[in-house]
Amino acid sequence: MNDLLQNPTTSTGPVECLGQTFSSDQARREHFLRLLAEKLKDPEFRKQEGFPKGTDEAILAMSDPPYYTACPNPWLADFVKHYGKPYDPNEPYRREPLAIDVSVGKTDPIYKAHSYHTKVPHLAIVPSILHYTEPGDIVLDGFAGSGMTGVAAQWCAFAPAAYRHELEMEWKKEGRPVPKWGARRVILNDLSPAATFIAANYTIPFDVEAFARAGRQLLDELEAEIGWMYETLHTDGKTKGRIEYTVWSEVLTCGSCAGEVVFTTAAMDDESMRVKDLLTCPHCGAQSSKEQMDLRFETFIDPVNNNIEKRPKRIPVLIAYRVGKSKFAKKPDNADMLLLDRVAKLQLPSALPTDRLPDCQMTRVGRMKTTNTAAIHYMFLPRAAQAMGRLWEKAKLHPDVRIRAFLLFMVEQAIWGLSVLNRHHFIGKANVNQWLNGVYYVPSIHEETAYWRILEGKLERLVRTFNALRSSNNNTVITTGTAARLPLPDDSVDYIFTDPPFGENIYYADLNFLVESWHGVKTDAEPEAIVDRVRKKGVPEYQHLMQRCFSEYFRVLKPGRWMTVVFSNSRASVWNAIQVALQQVGFVVAEVTTLDKKQGSYQQVMSPNAVKQDLVISAYKPNGGLEQRFRERGASEASAWDFVQTHLKYLPVAKTKHGELEFIVERDPRRIYDRMVAWFVRHDAPVPLSSDEFLSGLRSRFPERDGMVFLPEQVAEYDKKRAQTVQAPQMELFVSDERSAIDWLTDFLKRRPSTYQEIHPEFTTQLGAGWKKHEAKPELRALLEDNFLKYDGSGEVPSQIHAYLSSNFKELRGLEKSDPRLITKAKDRWYVPDPNKAQDLEKKREKALLKEFEQYQQHSGRKLKEFRLEVLRAGFKDAWSKKDYQTIISVAKKIPDEALQEDEKLLLWYDQALTRTEAGS
Template identity: 40%
Template sequence: MVSEEERQQWREKLCQHLKDAQFRQIPGFPIASDEAILNLSDPPYYTACPNPFMEEILAQWQEERRQTREKMGLPNDAENHYHREPFAADVSEGKNDPIYNAHSYHTKVPHKAIMRYILHYTEPGDIVLDGFCGTGMTGVAAQLCGDQRTVESLGYRVDEQDIIWEGDKPISRLGTRKAVLIDLSPAATFIAYNYNTPADARAFEREAQRILREVEKECDWMYETWHTPPSPAGRGAGGEGVKGKINYTVWSDVFLCPQCGAEMVFWDVAVDHENGQIRDDWHCPGCGALLSKSPRKESRTLRVERAFETKYDRAIGQTVRQAKQVPVLINYSVGKKRYEKRPDAADLALLEKIENSDIPYPFPTYPLPKGDKTSDPFNVGVTHVHHFYTRRNLWALAEIFKKMGKSPHKNYLLWLLTGITEGSSKLNRERTSGIPSKLSRTLYIASTIREIDPIPFISRKFYKLLNLLIRTKKNSFGLLSTQSSNRLNLPNNSLDYIFIDPPFGANLMYSELNFLWEAWLGVFTNNAPEAVVNKTQRKGLPEYQALMEACFREFYRVLKPGRWMTVEFHNSQNAVWNAIQEALLRAGFVIADVRTIDKIQGTFNQVNAFGAVKQDLIISAYKPTAIFEQQFALEAGTVEGAWEFVRQHLEFLPMPMLKNDVLLEFVQERAPYVLFDRMVAYHIQHGFAVPLSAPQFYAGLKERFAEREGMIFTYPQASQFDRLRLQAERVEQMPLLITDEKSAIQWLRVQLAEGPKTYSDLLIRFNQESRKLPYEAMPELKTMLEENFLEDAEGLWRLPDPSKESDLQALREKSLLREFAAYLQSKGKLKAFRLEAIRAGFSRAWKERNYAAIVQVANRLPERVFEDDSQLLMYADNARLRWEDQPRQQSLL
């Protein structure tokens, strides 16, 4: 633990850094005053700005790591004993763990799932980085790798020597790992700090209970309603009346009929209370017109208009115009019984009294920033942070905030407050199911909202947090920094493993969604380096890719050679997946495994077709070893250099797994065509000519390596596979979707590897499995067979003899290059074309360093091509970079 005297010394050091104008130029430096940053920070381990003490703390951790490894008898890093295959086991971890649910966030990977990766890739004392840390689950996972009970809850066994076993296989050692946690969002790092910092649970309990008692005593009057009103006759015979405690109040939008102008309450006209549904349309109670919020095309319904009201906002000294909402239902308790009622005159009088009273405590009144997600609240007149709350909830939250800010335990207490600020706001929609919720990933305010009493809400959160503090018993700190990951204050080759869950394109606007939390904390996200696709920020896919690449380059720099990075990624668009994949490759990483994670079932399955992204992906990428980098630098662009890449890459690929003791998994990364693509990508990203054509590569694979069931292995790996094959009944079939000529040829190669086949046999299956891209001028099946395979006298198609395949492919390439030359000479956008001709032309132009030709054709291709094909995107992007450095080539265009 850090003493108060030491903490004060670190605070003074941070204060000096904040006065340095250059320090404030670090990418992602948050928008806040020095006072707000100092108030939130707890140096040296956590700062609400870039952490200037990271390198100093990391040096201490490295020495502790060295001592831990020496004590355990583990080899030092210089001996190069580290080797891991990518983690490829099934993972099933739900989201019901109390730790996971202690504080909400837009996306989270369960800490127990991350533990499996950390245990696989690291040893005790190793240092793990999460550069997009969110709530800090990677840090929690790193700490709990030292908790035997939690490790055993994953299904592992821990022996007397603290060795962790999975079945009869030792996989790791029990012991805490250190975590470096970085995020652009001050809200995220603040939440992560509280998840990853030791605390005195009992002292926190006493302080929280004291504050909550005081707030409840002062604010209770605002959440009372009459169960039985006082009798006009006065006291006696129950004349004093009985009050109930409000649990929640439902508020409803008011709409106007476009035909007669009558006001109607949405709750009354559109909610089918008997069946628990929202009606698509309803009749105006005034004129009988058929109305709807969103009329369907070709329907006779009229669109209703919102009723607005104008009032003076004393907090900002402005007149505001907001959508009109009225209370329609009160759920309250008397003793242990719950009741519901329509608000009566006394309830409305109470609300009017609160509305006309000044709140005696400060509260945030920041204007909402313009953004892709803030249009929803702007549309209903919610323009400032305090507009997200009803008057009485704002009052209660302001009092809680004031009292917590004065406490010595303020950071944990403020964590409690941020845990309820969304649930206590107008974002908490009332649903016909009776279970309220915020509409995920939006700032949308629904037509019916549930206003809950924040005091019992925060009390429930408090006991969850207290249970978390008692359960985890953290004995070490996470190291946290609030900044962009595109410039890290960390030494080269210093970290042992990286796990990240990065932003994924246009799905989530973190800086906008975190604004409510950050308004209470007083420190805001600087979204200039935020990696998103966002119209308001004028960031498209190229900007997103460039920002992600900058972060990946930093991750590559700080990761030790031969070590791993795991990327948990989701996007439904191929274009974003291709952007992430290329950013990884351009940063220097090599992708070794891609799997989908089914969050409902919690199991991993290999991706059927690269680029067909419809689920969360787990990407395993490695930083090549220093020895390989040195060797490749000497042999770059040579045939031997290409085979050296393949040798190392095969060592990093996962071995097939036996599923249910019956089925042996097919590892798609070991397929010859995928190995060829990886070899090509590595050369292009490093700026070297590709020394092998596809036929030369495939023929060389069979000469230098072992092939088993359509997969390539080193000879020691092949022996291991053969032993595993004896235990399996069958091998999983290679998944391959026919979308273009390239995949069609690979599909035919697989079919003919099983044995010769007639044209008609192939045609039937080909038509069943073909899903041709709209712009692909794919040749007929017969043409592809004639160009790539051989037909015998009996009319059976066969794989060509490897010794003759190069000649066959040379003729095909000549034909493809003629087509590419025609594209090069034509003008205007290319709408339909042969993709294989584009690939052949790009490959030849790259080899000849004719980058202008690649750029000229790429500029005329539909954008969809690069969304679907990561290899063409790679050629085009790299050619543009090199073409810009060759002014003489530009004259060719």
Template identity: 25%
Template sequence: MKKTEQSIKKLFMKPLSSTRGGAFYNAFPYPTKISPEAIAIYIASATKPGEKILDAFSGSGSTGIAALLSEYPTKKMITTAMALGIKPTWGSRNAVLYEIGTYATFATRTLTNRLKAKDYSIAVKSFIEKAKELVGGYYFAKSPNGSSGTIRYAIWTEFLVCPECGAEIDYFTNGTSRNPATFKKSVECHHCRKTCSVDEMTFATEEYYDKLLKRTISRKKRKLAWIYGTSKGENWDRAATTEDEAFIRKLENEFVPNELPREIKWGDLHRAGYHYGITHLHHFYTIRNYRVMSALWELAGTYPEREADALKLLLLSYNGAHCTLMTRVVAKHNAKDFVLTSAQSGVLYISKLPVEKNILLGLQRKAKPFEECYKMLENCHGTIEIRNVSSTKMIELDKSIDFVFTDPPFGDYIPYAEVNQINELWLPKVTERSEEVIISNAQQKNEDNYRDMLTKVFREINRVATDDCSIAMVFHAAKASIWGTFADAVKSAGLEIEQSSFLDKTQASFKQVVSKTAVQGDPIFLLKKSESGKTVIINEELILRQVVADNPHETEIEQRHCYSLYIGKCMENGISVQRDAVQVYEYIRNLREAETL
């Protein structure tokens, strides 16, 4: 057995923390499920310097960045490897990345273009200064005592319609309270005094002339409700005034668009309620923030190409999560005021209280992690080949890849092409959805289509991989049927699972937080080319019993870990996964109840 093979197998014996956080995590709005630093440990354990790494679903390019980082490991990477008892061979590697997403490809190319951190810093400083002169006045507001100030962010409110009398009710004023911050489940109509459930009330609409579409359309009725600002270093907040509303009307009246409207291609994420009237990109913004984004995008294009791309990436990295109506506030237990937060990842949700952030302030904060990223990569010698095409047909020669690290789409988990169009519509083109490997009602792709597309990619991986190539694959699902589809694709491609582990994540995604069927820690598998059929000496029931017996399962997170381990052991032994996550959690609850009798 080769030394690298021993190292990668040893690494799989313990869960590796995905080390979320740090510069790369903070730079992107849709971060990968495992950080480049963690992937670099896998790469340095499985390969030698100079060898070639493949990622067939590269997303924002973490595997490529990891290949570069393996030349100059951070202190945290070195200490993590030592704690795991492995000795990676650090040094320069080369990477080949396949990704159909245009935003993800743009992000990877831009971040790995070897722009010097110093040049990036100079460009950002110049950009921010020019941006303040250009649109800084858009965020002007007076403090409660009348002094000049700057908006940090503003809460907008929808209007609800009383089902009894048809009166329009300001949701912020009537449906919320502060100190403590609360979202009320019911409101009293100020006209007829009837108490109504918020969930059962419809929203008010209004007609307006859309200058980009050049026609009158209908939208949800919203107005400014509360403004948070700063004056001479002092933060303040107050109710929106007629003066604030007049400025918004002025921005709308003076708007002279110099671009064509960009249509949203709706799919599985469209909801008739909170997406009412949203058909084009500009509908996701307040008039103020759309005008700011348009002006800043045009300004970024005036810089030299590498700096221009870096500035556009900075804009896009902040855009999806912070610039649109999807930004929101939440009410935390006993908090005196609402807490500002970003858009929910993986969805296109707009709340009844959308938030308008000051984009200029956000960009200044966002620029620092990117500067750190450029600094870490600017002197790396490895090469990255980025292919913005489907990985169902690769151009690499047979047996030319030394290690594969990839993270296939998780069935119907997140429709990335639909989500990412909020950023991609600012770029020259959007993702070609016909090539998206996904289960999607909107795209008319079922589990069979998903399995067939996965199989094509896995066969290509088999073809280009050397005979002794290790293949590390992250996969996540809460449904047994999706695991069966994944297992079928692996087997049909001539691969087999040799070992399993899971990524010990410290921060869950939005869907993992709210879902009762979520899995804690994405399973990660070590695959190789099939040599012969496995002899099954254990069944699915015994695997589940053993996993539960060997691991704590008192807390919800521990139960989620048990499901990941159960999946891994089934896949290692070539046994069909029989249970969804919710069924395993029910099994554990029943077992605990039996133990207490």
């Protein structure tokens, strides 16, 4: 494997940084640290939104400027100016959207080198960077987390030959050009100092051999100091064993006799080693569930404030230890209890944080609340506190700044595993780092793992992993702050890959508080883009925060370039918030790909009952020419067709899966119409075409294949792919409201004009559990009468019915449209009208919808429990065209919030109406 990370600090020669030359890397660091220290003294610099909470000294200690600052990085613009290429509208650039598999690489040693709450593996990001960029291009990730985008960008230059060959062969099979290998420049940003510190250590070069020596020395010194804390007497009464871990059990109170009940003793089944449903009190024999017993507490004096506090009473019930290479287990004896008592009387290490945990969802409910785990030092038993505190102290004393940072990178990975959050499993092999991911959870059975058991193996793995990843160049710059305010020039970034927080999945700022307390620099949670009930951030607030971040993405991305967004939330309201936020700032979505192998289609993903899975959103920033032409033409039909012409260029021409062509949802005429509407709404312009006018114009201007629209120059490529497959791609329609029911009927009747009796059973099967909660279920007959035509037997048989009957019934082939036999078979069949008649029907239908909308406007009292989304959509669109924003806002208040948030179209109109009203006030 080639090298990716190497330390320039060992070099005694001159180093270049942002166009300046320094005598050594240490001189470079000292120069920029002085500049950063001066910046930190400026109150205006510290007033920046998202600025972390910490002292100047703590921020400087974490930082390695200009490559990494644990605060907003003042050198981002210099980085872009020095390494980037100015936007050139004449430079040819064209890419189709690329789907990625975010499950790839989750077992890779680099991915596992440091844990984080969520992360996309670098091997899943590499293909996207290779596809959308060329060597030297600038890539941005504003929600960088642990920095995998930065690792991926470097991997593009230093990937091993075997990986390169495998990827090149895969692309060749897909008919794609060979990727251009070479490093890309990367800008990484995250709100969390804990995250950016991890990212910095992943991407800034360091001396791996020097780290290996320093890590070994640190562990040896600690063993010499506190090794006695991890000694126990073997069952032979004379041999000393080395403790691997100690199992601690909470103590409960029997509801019958008030006696003490040791949870593990009463609950564990000795044969199955599983927790029993009923616990037996050892004093009175009463049986009851754990929930029926109270947790027993003990009081203690908090050494920080001398207040009397309470904590769960825990007792050690099992010690696992080694004698030589042999493993043993025993119950703690008197000597063990005396040792634990001796450790408990020691003064807390000075490095152990004593911060109180913030008021957050996880401290208000659940086990954090019931166990009174209210401060960082409450989260460590005495021996673990001594080990963790001394590890941190020793790591911070290392004289080399870069090695010191990587020692902390290693040591901080023991924080969660040494805390009371670590669970013990009686069944299974490894119990190292068994906390519950993505949440603070204090288990009833805690495994106090020895520090060496976590870090000795970690040290070896880190040395092995980073020895295989070396590069003498630093291509990454890292900043800590909000993605809503990036100090970068307009149109300066070549590609964006981002994995933002989605909804209420993870409380990043609260979870990072544990590690950040050790560093002394904490996240400013105010601008965090999540749904958080404690901080009063609902889906609307989340949407506006994300909109600000996407707006900044849009500003810095070069026109015509791409952004990939990894989405991980199944709530329709969160999905719509993201889509609306993207569209409002100007991005156009070109593809949404589901990556759950069990879910076969995009429509299934959008089902209200969809399971959680990963989606990849491919969106582009339209080129400057489209924007310029729009300003010149305004809200005209020409602007609408100009948008379509431009949009189709960005869409994939053909997609295959398992040798079969896939239906490209974004090429569906109805989806193209929705994108066009969003484009006009974003520009505060009335939509110049009705749905049927647009669909009719689309058919006359652009070729269509298998229900998908193409540019004339794209058709030949699609036809070539289509000739190589047996079956035409099929779009799956998921019926969840009136609009999708009409779409389903349109597709059904295009293929098979049918009578009511034939349609009814097929249609009924579509109205399943996925129907939207507040949407009134329409009658099939009403849908048919409002949107389709029925042949009554008079006159010639319509060509739509004639084509179907003559193709599917042998006895009707070759008959004239006026033949009585054909007329008899065609009578009472519903069919999709031709464009002219469809427009007449639409006008009639729209008039009826607007009349019903007037009833919604006049409604007073409680919110509407049931309504027609089609009525609301028609009414909102009509009000928008009249710039009657107040009507949109007032009617929106009459429907439940979730109904508004779960409909992308309504949300778009409503949010834009709010924006225009606020702008005008």
